[in-house]
Ligand SMILES: [Zn+2]
């Protein structure tokens with residue numbers, strides 16, 4: 474949802490509270506594309522603190538479907554975020570790009586709430602997702618989900634250190 478900020482930019486001291494609905498229904502970035510299964514409206518406060526500076530504060534949460542790191546079953550993960558940003562409306566879009574600020578949720582005086590929430594969700598993305606603490610993962614030979622019971626493959630020597638190592642690798646790939 475786009476919010477047109479013209480009304481508040483020229484009213485020093487003005488504070489508005491809105492709860493826009495998110496249109497966002499997937500989160501995609503270099504690791505993949507993840508469906509948003511549930512979401513709360515964003516509670517957003519925009520305050521004009523003077524000198525054409527707007528302060529954005531707010532919070533909300535989205536529930537995202539993310540595959541378990543071990544067995545790849547989709548897990549519903551609730552990601553809460555809080556928003557705390559200052560927008561200097563004296564800057565042009567070009568100035569912002571030069572500042573290397575990732576303010577691409579602001580175009581002119583239009584605030585893109587979905588883009589803003591997207592960035593916040595990425596910052597709060599979980600490092601590790603497991604469907605359960607003791608997920609058994611999938612069989613490396615036949616691919617069966619071992620949480621649903623053993624497969625017929627020859628028993629491999631179990632080494633709990635291997636699970637720990639693969640968790641470390643999955644952590645590295647997200648850095
Ligand atoms: Zn799992």
Ligand SMILES: [Zn+2]
Nearest residue numbers: 612615624626
């Ligand atoms: Zn197997």
